[in-house]
Amino acid sequence: MFQKTELQSGVNLYTRQTAQFKTVSLAIKFTAPLTEETAAARTVLANVLEDSTAQYPTRTKLRQALEELYGAVFYTDTGKRGNEHILTVYAECVNEEYLRNPDAAVFEQLLSLVTESLFAPNLVNGEFDQAIVEREKQTVIDRIGSVYNDKTRFANKRMLELIRSGEPASQSAYGTEQSVSTVTGKSLKDTYDRMLKEDTIDIYILGDVDTDQLTDRAHTLLPFASGSRKTVSDLKSSEGKGNVVPKHIREKQDMKQGKLNLAYSTPVTFKHPDYPKMQMMNGVLGGFAHSKLFINVREKESLAYYCSSSYASQYGLLYIMSGIDANEEEKTAKLIEEQIDAIREGSITDLEIHQTLSLLSNSIRSAFDSAKGQIEIYDQYKLLDEDFSANQLIEKWKMVTKEDIQNMASTLTKEITYLLSGREAIDHE
Structure with a gap:
């Protein structure tokens, strides 16, 4: 799909020549070990790099430069995958072949702007401008704080903290409010220097361009210095059933709808050979609107406003999230468990398998309808192949049998039942 070129140890270029889009897309991904402190600093850094450059020292001037490139797009983002923290620089512009002036060299100019943001940022006396840093710190703090106002997200975050405290599964890609508050212009410059020298770097260029020419020029266009780039080790797989004693925890906040979440561990993680089978099992259980949780818990019994499952393959976790009347906790939790037991016992129809296969297939195919989707999907799955x-993944899904799905459900070990409810709810404790 993408053609790989190793520019130096730890720095790889992935190019794909395609006429599928009328745009040319660039993504540069910086990967480092995930900690709360580094996540905070790197998220602030991402915002600051997007704000301005040495040549365009204000946000307004940088945005004006992008507008002159026929409305080109340039932004940054941070995320996590397993025990990795990923800072991504995205850029996209129209392919000049579709302009009245085909010699506009729009992508070349956009590439120059991106490289300036990385290699000639907006510094004051060798540090990042403290005023900009403080403004972007507040932006990140507000983003972190927003999870507390979204009780669905908060309940899931809290549940993960209770079973994976201090581990990547429960850590935010944005760090914590406290760790963000300690960032300064000087410390951010240190973070920036380490990122350029120590991160593993993956560069993606996708569009109807001369990829051979871009590959030849990549060393000049993206002059990353040689350094000791860190290789992030894989997470250890869950041990599965073991001697886990399920927790049952109830907490209260000022809210109306109760949030009932359950989490299960499994030894089947992203790089496990049974990964596609677990994806299918999750789809049958609660991944889609035809799934058992949706049909039986929400539709037939009307016990939940929503009820679905998610498979966090990097962490070997499957969790079920539902919005309920807190007084119906026991009845809802029992019915949820019955859906898992039904799969373990083989109560799976051909229609459920067919619908899950179709929806999984449509989901990954639709992701390939955008340039960014192709980059993101490939960036994840290249770790496997x-x-x-x-089509390779779809073929693996097609091979999954009812017995495979049963076996995947049998690997699940419940770790916690967590209820977040309003203070007026009946106290069962």
């Missing part, structure tokens, strides 16, 4: 294609 650098020749990855959507």
Whole structure:
């Protein structure tokens, strides 16, 4: 799908020539070990790099430069995958072949702007401008704080903290409010220097461009210095059933709808050979509107405003999230458990398997309808196979049998039942 070129140890270029889009897209991904402190600093850094450069020292001037490139897009983002923290720089512009002036060299100019943001940022006396840093710190703090106002997200975050405290599964890609508050212009410059020298770097260029020419020029266009780039080790798989004693925890806040979440561990993680089978099992259980949780808990019994499952393959976790009347906790939790037991016992229809296969297939195919989707999907699945294609994964899903789905449900070990409810709810404790 993408052609890989190693520019230096730890720095790889992935190019794909395609006429599918009328745009040319660039993504540069910086990967480092995930900690709360580094996540906070790197998220602030991402915002600051997007704000301005040495040549365009204000946000307004940088945005004006992008507008002159026929409305080109340039932004940054941070995320996590397993025990990795990923800072991404995205850029996209129209392919000049579709302009009245085909010699506009729009992508070349956009590439120059991106490289300036990385190699000639807006510094004051060798540090990042403290005023900009303080403004972007507040932006990140507000983003972190927003989770407390979204009780669905908060309940899931809290549940993960209770079973995976201090581990990547429960850590935010944005860090904590406290760790963000300690960032300064000087410390951010140190974070920036380490990122350029120590991160693993993956560069993606996708569009109807001369990829061979871009590959030849990549060393000049993206002059990353040689350094000791860190290789992030894989997470250890869950031990599965073991001697886990399920927790049952209830907490209260000022809210109306109760949030009932359950979490299960499994030894089947992203790189496990049974990964596609677990994806299918999750789809049958609660991944879609035809799934058992949706049909039986929400539709038939009307016990939940929503009820679905998610498979966090990087952490070997499957969790079920539902919005309920807190007084119906026991009845809802019992019915949820019955859906898992039904799959373990083989109560799976051919229609459920067919619908799950169709929806999983449509989901990955639709992701390939955008340039960013192709980059993001490939960036994840190249860890399994650098020749990855959507059809390869779809073929693996097609091979999954009812017995496979049963076996995947049998690997699940419940770790917690967590209820977040309003203070007026009946106290069962």
